[in-house]
Amino acid sequence: MQVSVESTGNLERRMNFSLPAEQLESGVNGRLRELARTVRIKGFRPGKVPAKIVAQRYGEQVKAEVLGSLVRQAFDSAVRENDLRPAGNPRIDRAGDAEDGLEFVATFEVVPDFGDVDVSKLTVVRHTAEVTDADIDQMVENLRLQRRTWNPVERKAQAGDLVAGALWTEAGDYRQPAEGEERFSTVIGSGQLLSSLEDGLAGLEPGVAQVLEVAFPEDWRQPQLAGKTAKVHVTLAQVSEPVLPEVDAAFIKSFGVKNGQEDKFRQDIRANLERELRGALMTRLRREVGEQLTATWAHVELPPRLVEGEARGMLAQQVEQIRRSGRDPGQPPADAHEQFVAAARKRVLAGLLVGELARRHDLRLDPQRVNETLRLIASTYEEPEQVIEMYRNDPQLMQGLQARVMEEQVIDWIAGRAQLTEQVLSFQDAVRG
Secondary structure, eight states, X not given: OOEEEEESSSSEEEEEEEEEHHHHHHHHHHHHHHHHHHOOOTTSXXXXXXXXXXXXXXXXXXXXXXXXXXXXXXXXXXHHHTTOOBSSOOEEEEEEEETTEEEEEEEEEBOOOOOOOOGGGOEEEEEEOOOOHHHHHHHHHHHHHHTOEEEEESSOOOTTOEEEEEEEEEETTEEESSSSOEEEEEETTSSSSOHHHXXXXXXXXXXXOEEEEEEOOTTOSSTTTTTOEEEEEEEEEEEEEXXXXXXXXXXXHXXXXXXXXXXXXXXXXXXXXHHHHHHHHHHHHHHHHHHHHHXXXXXXXXXXXXXXXXXXHHHHHHHHHHXXXXXXXXXXXXXXXXXXXXXXXXXXXXXXXXXXXXXXXXXXXXXXXXXXXXHHHHTTSSOHHHHHHHHHTOHHHHHHHHHHHHHHHHHHHHHHHSEEEEEEOOHHHHHHO
16 A cells, blocks of 8 residues: 655644555455445345345445545554554544545644653642541431421421412513513522522512512523522412431332341442542542643644644533523634633643553553442442443444543553652542542
8 A cells, every 4th residue: 555644834734645445346356255245135035135236225335434544554554554643533634546546635643742751750749538427327318308298388488498479570661571470499498590599589478569689690591680689579389398307227228228228328428429429539639630741731732633622622512511401502703612722722731631641651541440330320220230241242332432441551650750749538528520
């Protein structure tokens, strides 16, 4: 295979390569033969479908699949032979036909030269924490709150009560809604409503109309109220106080502890909290190491298309989060991704440095750690074995898991060689992020 590579920028390369026609033909014919042994077509017995009919029905699809696979293999082979290290996926276009095959041109960016990457000069804070009995007690209370019931009461509302009622808001000539009232229901102190409004509900009496002075934040979703203090007319229809269940055998069994014993219940809670804590501490360490890496090697030029792609991906995530919250994100401006470029640059720089360290020091993926991480992920679901099976049968999921574990291994490797300072946190502070 003939290959030529030229530089079209500091970090951009253009590669021309060819694919022999007979290689494509051989690959297509082989795949069609495999397909003929398993394909089911009405009027023919399995394995007895004529090759011509298989080719007519599946030929174009098979050709596209085989061509894509061969082109990628040819590109990867050319990259290895020319000692290139692409950063991100290449753009590969058909360049035309030659006498003996097909010609392609690949445009891609390469990993920058980081020079000496001495992580012993980094100063890293590693946070530590442990799960205490008090943390388990707090979780038990949280679980009781999740299973609470509500008992209507005839008294003024107070923090923790469930209140239902109606309201309308005025700010100058503006009225929301334009006519009538809006009905609402919230637990005082839950943060479901604007905090200044929710706090004002405490002390109100059912059936008695009240007017609350409420300050709306500058970024409030309704511009007529943003940054203003408005009058909110509120009438509570009902106040209900919480009734928490006892931590008895029935309550414990409802969380999957078959014997209903409190000791086993608390053991399970401890295991869950420790799993959550491990993830939180790794997130903190990843952020800490990432900040040190990006600050130390901030001068390194990065592949611009890779950074732009990361920024656009971050924008897409934000749009999806807005959509999932029930709001309409609208159509972002063409340059909306530019607000994420600085953060995208840090992500790309940290990711490339992690990969570079793994390559230079021949760090290998630990299969045992992959299995442990997979079991930790699966343990958060009701059917762990089904989750494990799903991962093992989905190459894309496994690839993402392996990439995550490899990154954590490199982060641990860096932390083990940097100038390390330990800082003890409480469980709550550690998981709060």
